[in-house]
Amino acid sequence: MTSVLETTAAVTARAPAKVNLELGVGPLRDDGYHTLSTVYQAVGVHDDVTAAIADEWGVSVRGRDAELVPTDESNLALRAARLLAERAGDVEPVHLTIHKGIPVAGGMAGGSADAAAALIACDALWGSGLGKDELEPLAAQLGADVPFLLHGGTAVGSGRGELISPVLARGTYHWVFVPTDSEGLSTPQVYRTFDELNAAREIDEPRPSPDMMAALRNGDAEALAAVLSNDLQPAAILLQPRIDEIIESAMGFGALAAIVSGSGPTVALLADGQEGAIDLSVALAASRTAEDILRASGPVAGAHVIPAPRLT
Ligand code: ATP
Structure with a gap:
């Protein structure tokens, strides 16, 4: 007992x-x-x-x-x-x-x-x-x-x-994530490379884009795909060119958009619905573009107590 x-x-x-x-x-x-x-x-x-x-x-x-x-x-x-x-x-x-x-x-x-x-x-x-x-x-x-x-x-x-x-975000978005080898790509290195790439220009204070807010308000995955953006992406790709190959292949396989997640190296692919996410992950695996593929939807809840630990 x-x-x-x-x-x-x-x-x-x-x-x-x-x-x-x-x-x-x-x-x-x-x-x-x-x-x-x-x-x-x-x-x-x-x-x-x-x-x-x-x-x-x-x-x-x-x-x-x-x-x-x-x-x-x-x-x-x-x-x-x-x-x-x-x-x-x-x-x-x-x-x-x-x-x-x-x-x-x-x-x-x-x-x-x-x-x-x-x-x-x-x-x-x-x-x-x-x-x-x-x-x-x-x-x-x-x-x-x-x-x-x-x-x-x-x-x-x-x-x-x-x-x-x-x-205010409506709807559910379907994502496929492709983690890649993180060697040579730590968060501080990505920021250092960002600084080097932007050394010659004045950087403005960043602001959330109104188009992003509108896409989320309308729950429109295609509109969201058009405005996904990551200022760290050029630095991450410079440090790890394989990211660009994955982005290019995924777009060819019907991803709505492909973007580096945070400071990388994981590539986040926005898919056209749940079926689109399944098709995309099958195409990435079958073409051997990626071996390690995660499918997930968002948004989901933040940290919360769950009833029991996982056993495995
Ligand atoms: P960030 O973008 O915040 O730098 P990340 O998502 O790229 O993070 P994490 O998985 O958070 O990467 O790991 C970053 C580093 O933090 C790892 O290399 C690891 O050494 C260290 N670390 C410390 N505690 C943890 C933990 N509980 N889980 C994962 N990594 C941890």
């Missing part, structure tokens, strides 16, 4: 990946970050984080790319749990078990998703009761994408991306 202690001694939270529908990069700020104007969408590729009361703090990682994720104090989920513990006061240590479904270092914010899930799981486990609004400042300290992954949906991000306002 399960005791009450066992049923309350662990909580699992699930957090989604993100795709940037628009990523406008502005001037470099004095603190070394760029001003961003981005439109995020949360998509149905998930990581689950189980927080369990333990004798000592720790983290273990299972699932996709698990071997690439650090299990020391640099792990973002563990940092999130420790930050919440400082805020909440007298709490017991936790062991976190991360089940990864989001590609690591793919530009889909997997580490940030784990941080968001850890905040939600630990808040429930410890009964600190902060809720998303009070967790948001902690999320922003952990990383620019973390506040969005707490809330999910579709939202504009400003500042470094951490200042979130929800966007």
Whole structure:
């Protein structure tokens, strides 16, 4: 029989990946970050984080790319749990078990998703009761994408991306993601290359585009396809030319649009409905353009408690 202690001694939270529908990069700020104007969408590729009361703090990682994720104090989920513990006061240590479904270092914010899930799981486990609004400042300290992954949906991000306002978005969008080898393409390298490519010109403050807002308001995938944009894309392609080959093939196979996700290297393909997404992924696999293909729709909810951990 399960005791009450066992049923309350662990909580699992699930957090989604993100795709940037628009990523406008502005001037470099004095603190070394760029001003961003981005439109995020949360998509149905998930990581689950189980927080369990333990004798000592720790983290273990299972699932996709698990071997690439650090299990020391640099792990973002563990940092999130420790930050919440400082805020909440007298709490017991936790062991976190991360089940990864989001590609690591793919530009889909997997580490940030784990941080968001850890905040939600630990808040429930410890009964600190902060809720998303009070967790948001902690999320922003952990990383620019973390506040969005707490809330999910579709939202504009400003500042470094951490200042979130929800966007009225109708409909469901169907995506195919092609993760590629991230070697030679870290987020700081992509930004450095962006700076080099733009050294000779004045960079304006970025703003969300009215056409993007209209496409989302109307739930129009074709109109959205026409306005997807990512200022980091030229830098990512320069560092990893294979991205361009995938984009070209996918457009030939009927993708409505193809764009680098965040700082890459994952390529995000907007498909013409669910069937379009299936056809596109079959064509990419059959032509051997890509071996690793993920299909997901968005928008989906942000980090939330789920009933039970995944067993595999
Ligand atoms: P970003 O665009 O925010 O830089 P990303 O989506 O490209 O992120 P992540 O999967 O978040 O990439 O991983 C970036 C790096 O963060 C990894 O190389 C890894 O070393 C480190 N990291 C720390 N904690 C985690 C975690 N819980 N999950 C994944 N990566 C983590």
